[in-house]
Amino acid sequence: MRIVFMGTPDFAVPSLTQVHASSHDVVLVVTQPDRPAGRGRRLTPPPVKTTAIELGIPVQQPESINTPEFAATLRELAPDVLVVVAFGQILSEELLSVPPMGSVNVHGSLLPRYRGVAPINWAVAHGETETGVTTMFMARKVDAGEIILRRSTPIGENETAGELYARLSKLGAGLLVETLDLIDRGEAPRVKQDPELVTYARKLKKDDGIIDWSRDAKSVHDHIRGMTPWPGARTSWDGRALTVLATKVGETSGEPGRPGEVVSLDTDRGIEVATGRGTVWLERLRPSGKSVMNADAFVRGYRPEVGTTLFGADR
Secondary structure, three states: OEEEEEEOOHHHHHHHHHHHHOOOEEEEEEOOOOEEEOOOOEEEOOHHHHHHHHHOOOEEOOOOOOOHHHHHHHHHHOOOEEEEEOOOOOOOHHHHOOOOOOEEEEEOOOOOOOEEOOHHHHHHHOOOOEEEEEEEEOOOOOOOOOEEEEEEEEOOOOOOHHHHHHHHHHHHHHHHHHHHHHHHOOOOOOEOOOHHHOOEEOOOOHHHHEOOOOOEHHHHHHHHHHOOOOOOEEEEEOOEEEEEEEEEEOOOOOOOOOOOOEEEEEOOOEEEEEOOEOEEEEEEEEEOOOOOEEHHHHHHHHOOOOOOOOOOOOO
């Protein structure tokens, strides 16, 4: 089949690579324009563009795909299927109607749960123990199309959103190739989503990373995992911003101290902090303007003391 592939971030790279290596022919890659990035704000190509160039696939980067000009380009290419993986623009009905065999999307959740732009983060932050990837035929309403295939995977109790993101990108790539093979044979299922089971995963804001130490220990731990690496789980120490990158739930139950209070220090386990119920161990931290460090290095360098509330909410 002739494929036009639309995607932008690194999540879409394994999908592009595996489709290119399959029996299907990727005739064009469409991705977002280069954007300024890094401290120097240098114009940087999206990961999918870099990969497409390496694979020798033509690339287009329209500021908007919903224009008569791009629709004409798509019709001229005459793809059998349009594949969309974390592209970053909503496609018009006109574009979705171009490929005769349908437009397919890879989504990082087990639909109909966690429709939206941040399904991986919110699944982790909400303490889910299982998630997965879904392929679906695209509809005008975002993430509401008919399901083709789903594949589940457990979420590790200490796994961060970033770690899960990397795993799901590979899981989704394999599922996409399997999906395209089914479409090519005319065997792809079409399962309507149950509206009673729909949940949403809204776009993350920077302030979503602020840690609320008054929540119970597992909720705090899950929130930190879900906000890592972005927007970053943030608190404060001595009036300065502090990002927490890795934690574990402590064995202490009940109310061991004031929420945010340091209740013990251990060179092997880290910094034990009280929550609204139970404790969490802080294992890796990044003070504002500094590099990531293990908790023992933070203790040696910043000398927190047991009994002081060092980690109040960052406002």
